[in-house]
Amino acid sequence: MRWVFLGIALLTSIVVSILGTRGTVNSRRPLMLFPDMNAQPRYDPQGSSNFFADGRVMRTPPSGTVPFGGADYECDAGSPRQNPDFLQADDAYYRGKQGSGWVSKSPVKLDIELLRRGRERYDIHCAICHGATGTGAGVMTKFGMAGVASITDDLHKLMSDGEYFNVITNGKGRMMPYAPQISVRDRWAIVAYIRALMRSQSGRPSDIPEALRGELKR
Ligand code: HEC
Known part of the structure; x- marks a missing residue:
């Protein structure tokens, strides 16, 4: 009988010692038989360091520094290009905003190429x-x-136009x-194409050039 109690006690202590501390945080380094190069001296972002007088790892750029370059997610495919307009300070172009309101007209020049691009991206x-016609019945x-x-x-x-741009950029x-998928210029192209869709829906036969009207009856 004594052995049974001993056995139960032993089993309990094993179970508790293995499972009982799960989820608790331990600041000590885990026991590593093969440390490889897992623990290397390095600075983490936002970390602290005795090396610098102010104790911070991250250095403040000299005043007046202007960021240049950086990853550009504007490209269609392949590796990111450098974006010279890293600041994206143009509120109208990058955010569709003018002061605290939306720009009423797109800052991108409207031409047939932009509309074609817009139709392709919209589709x-x-x-x-x-x-396909924007009625919400996709x-x-x-x-x-x-x-x-x-x-x-x-x-x-x-x-x-700015509000449309914003819905594509930030959703609603x-x-x-859709900002991660669609580049800024393409978003403006889509806005332009949506305007064309709107216009097409209030189209009349008289909008069609005389020479092409015959095709309507077919
Ligand atoms: C996966 C489906 C889906 C796709 C793809 C999608 N939308 Fe939407 N869109 C919605 C839904 C759903 C709403 C209504 C959101 C709400 O009011 O909750 C909406 C709302 C909108 C509105 C706002 C209408 C309003 O009343 O304010 C605009 C503008 C819009 N979408 C444009 C676009 C454009 C441009 C694209 C392509 C870049 C696009 N959407 C792609 C589902 C979609």
Whole structure:
């Protein structure tokens, strides 16, 4: 009988010593039989150091320093390019903002190339939800996605270009931000194309050039 008690006590202490301290924080270094080069002297960001007089690892850049370069996520594919406009100080272009409001008109020059690019990007990124004509009846709605906004109805014609740019950049409500996928210029191209979609929906036969009107009847 004594051995049974001893056995239970031994088992309990083993279980407690192995499992009982799980989740507790221990500042001591774990026992490493083969340390390889896991623990190396190095400075972590925001760390402290006795080497510098102010005790901080991160150094303050000299006053007046202007950042240049850095990763640019504007490119379509491949490794990031250097972006000379690292500060992105142009509020209108990078954020669609003017003071505390939205820019009413896109800062990008409107031409047929921009519209073509906008149509291509819109069809890739937006049409699945908002539909090819922007009415909010994209293919996703057939698979249970509810509440996709129409973006070309009369109400949305009142939205400024900057506000559209901002919705693409930061998302809105249940719509995700598209800044990581779509470059700044392409976002403006999409905005321009949405305007074209809006215009097309209030189109009349008289908008069509005379020479092409015959095709309408076919
Ligand atoms: C995965 C589906 C999905 C995709 C893709 C998508 N949207 Fe949306 N979008 C939504 C939903 C859902 C809403 C409504 C959000 C809410 O009000 O909660 C919305 C709202 C909007 C609004 C705001 C309308 C309002 O009433 O303020 C705009 C503008 C818009 N989308 C534009 C775009 C553009 C441009 C793209 C392509 C870059 C895009 N969306 C891609 C789902 C999507």
